[in-house]
Amino acid sequence: MKRVLVVYYSQSGDVRNALEALTAPLQAPDVEISWLRIDTTPPYSFPWGPREFFDCMPESLNGEPPPLAPVGLDQGERFDLIILGWQVWFLSPSLPIQAFLTASEAEVLRGVRVVSVTCCRQMWQRAYARVRALIARAGGRHTDSIVLTHQGGSLAGYITAPLLMITGRRAKRALLPAAGVARGDIDALGRVGKRLLETRDRWAEPEPTPLLSDVAPVNLNVGSLLPEAAVVPPMEAIARLARRCGRPGSLARQPVIGLFVLMLVTWLPVVLLASALLTPVARVVFARRLNRYVRGLRP
Structure with a gap:
C-alpha cells in the first residue's frame, strides 16, 4: 500500500480544486490518500476586508506566521508521497503554509518526496524559492512543482487577484x-495525476529524481521575474x-x-510596463539559466 498525504491551504477554492483534479487518478486499490487542511490561530477570513488584506503583508514578507491550528496528525506517521498545495501572498x-512548514508538524516531511502545487498570479518566483528552502529545512525531498497561474497576463492579475x-x-469585468x-x-x-500513479514504485526511491518534468514543466516567466526583482527591495x-x-x-x-x-x-504599474518592454531581451539572455534554477539544477 502506497500512502499519500495531501497538505494544503485554500481560500478561494483554486488550490483545493487543483489538488482534487491531480489526485483523482490516484484512486487505486494500492494507494491510500489522506487529506490535511491546515489553518492558523486565529484563521484568516475570505473574502478579506481591505485593511486586513494589506495588513498581513509585513508578516508574509518577514516570515512571521501566526501559530498553526491543531492538525490532528499522528506523531510518527509516515507517508510515501506528500503533495503540498499552497498559494502566494505578497510575493511570499x-x-x-509558512506556519506549517516552520512548525513541529512539518517533521512529517522528513525523508519524504514532496510535490508542490501552486495556484497564484504570475509573480511567484520568490515565494517558490522560499517554499523550497522551507521544505529542505524540514527534511523533505522536493522534486517536482506544478504552477497554475491566474488568467490573463501580469497586468490583469495585478488587478483581478486583489479583487x-x-x-x-471571479466574474469577468469589462x-x-x-x-x-x-x-x-x-x-x-x-x-x-496519471503520471504520478504510473510512477508510484519510485515515490520512495533513496535518491529521488523528478517524476513530472515532461508532463508538467515549470518555466519561469521572465516578464514576471523582472518586476519581482524591482519591487522586492x-x-x-x-x-x-x-x-x-x-x-x-x-x-x-x-x-x-x-x-x-x-x-x-503608482510605481508597480510603471515597473510592469517597463518589464513588458524588456522581456524579449531578458528571455533570450536569461531564460535557460532561470529555468534550470526552477528545476533545482545548478545554473
Whole structure:
C-alpha cells in the first residue's frame, strides 16, 4: 500500500480544486490518500476586508506566521508521497503554509518526496524559492512543482487577484479576464495525476529524481521575474518598518501600510510596463539559466 498525504491551504477554492483534479487518478486499490487542511490561530477570513488584506503583508514578507491550528496528525506517521498545495501572498508563501512548514508538524516531511502545487498570479518566483528552502529545512525531498497561474497576463492579475481576495467574485469585468485559475488548467492536472500513479514504485526511491518534468514543466516567466526583482527591495523595507511600528492590527503601523498601497498603485504599474518592454531581451539572455534554477539544477 502506497500512502499519500495531501497538505494544503485554500481560500478561494483554486488550490483545493487543483489538488482534487491531480489526485483523482490516484484512486487505486494500492494507494491510500489522506487529506490535511491546515489553518492558523486565529484563521484568516475570505473574502478579506481591505485593511486586513494589506495588513498581513509585513508578516508574509518577514516570515512571521501566526501559530498553526491543531492538525490532528499522528506523531510518527509516515507517508510515501506528500503533495503540498499552497498559494502566494505578497510575493511570499501564504502565512498558513509558512506556519506549517516552520512548525513541529512539518517533521512529517522528513525523508519524504514532496510535490508542490501552486495556484497564484504570475509573480511567484520568490515565494517558490522560499517554499523550497522551507521544505529542505524540514527534511523533505522536493522534486517536482506544478504552477497554475491566474488568467490573463501580469497586468490583469495585478488587478483581478486583489479583487478576488477582497470581494470573493471571479466574474469577468469589462476588459479584464475572470479572476483565478482557469477551470481548463485545473482539469488538465488529471494527466499529471496519471503520471504520478504510473510512477508510484519510485515515490520512495533513496535518491529521488523528478517524476513530472515532461508532463508538467515549470518555466519561469521572465516578464514576471523582472518586476519581482524591482519591487522586492522596497517591499521588504516597508515590511520591516511596519513591523517596527506594531503588530498585526495595530493602528500605529497603518500609515506604513498606506505607503505600501500607494507604491502598488503608482510605481508597480510603471515597473510592469517597463518589464513588458524588456522581456524579449531578458528571455533570450536569461531564460535557460532561470529555468534550470526552477528545476533545482545548478545554473
